[in-house]
């Protein structure tokens with residue numbers, strides 16, 4: 001079948017490991033379903049996979065794509081939940097020490113067909129297109145859990161999102177605004193800050209700029225490049241929710257500031273199946289559509305990956321099929 005895959009890990013030149021080609025048709029074990037993929041979205045995680053981060057060398061070749069939407073054999077339209085638990089695991093899927101994401105052990109969604117455990121598909125809401133639904137399983141689910149499950153922020157409080165144009169960042173802006181937060185955003189260019197304002201940010205700032213006031217919570221996916229600003233931007237007792245570190249680990253944790261101001265730093269990863277169901281319901285109730293900056297056929301995957309690596313994005317990048 002057609003597939004976009006990583007044929008090997010390449011830490012220095014990840015795009016050289018990207019292949020748009022053919023992989024064997026998948027088998028469907030008991031308890032699994034085959035989904036004909038209609039759309040899938042790109043995530044930074046796919047670049048990490050090409051680099052060999054978070055995946056064992058013996059798992060290559062690996063079809064890329066952590067999330068997507070498509071059609072089951074019986075014609076029902078579905079959204080994928082990409083957190084795959086170990087057999088018998090009950091409770092919060094993200095806390096299973098043996099859980100994996102699609103593309104870590106099971107093959108991903110940039111293909112004609114993806115095969116997943118039955119419990120990893122949810123009905124696609126009629127109000128979302130396949131492309132919109134394909135944004136939900138990773139970036140949007142991560143943003144939902146960060147804000148509504150982990151942060152403890154209340155409507156009326158101020159949240160700062162580090163980064164303006166990313167998949168997680170744009171989702172945070174859109175759901176934060178809809179939930180009644182005061183949404184502040186940092187972005188690296190005027191164009192990216194304009195995008196954040198168009199999605200509902202109340203105010204935007206250059207990366208690292210001094211803010212008019214301290215904030216209740218900061219939402220971090222950038223890491224080293226923004227960490228110092230994050231720690232300086234919080235009110236006493238404020239919270240950082242971190243789900244990524246695109247620019248690497250910070251040089252200094254700023255522990256003095258952490259204990260003296262009684263700051264809290266909380267990690268967050270993906271979300272549960274129930275949270276994905278609630279996210280889909282929330283989008284419908286709030287009338288939100290995810291910001292898709294680029295939509296390309298899967299055959300143009302290399303162009304899409306290059307833009308992601310270069311930071312040339314405006315929200316989610318979706319590959320259609």
Ligand SMILES: NC(=O)c1ccc[n+]([C@@H]2O[C@H](COP(=O)([O-])OP(=O)(O)OC[C@H]3O[C@@H](n4cnc5c(N)ncnc54)[C@H](OP(=O)(O)O)[C@@H]3O)[C@@H](O)[C@H]2O)c1
Nearest residue numbers: 044142163164165166167168187188221225244246269270
């Ligand atoms: N834990 C999880 O479950 C989970 C789930 C999803 C994503 N993640 C992680 O979260 C991170 C973001 O993912 P994504 O899919 O949203 O990526 P993305 O769409 O490529 O977005 C990258 C974001 O990072 C910002 N950024 C990158 N380098 C920066 C720098 N040097 N200085 C300031 N800002 C910088 C960009 O800000 P500008 O808009 O200003 O360019 C942009 O908002 C990745 O590390 C990813 O692995 C984790």
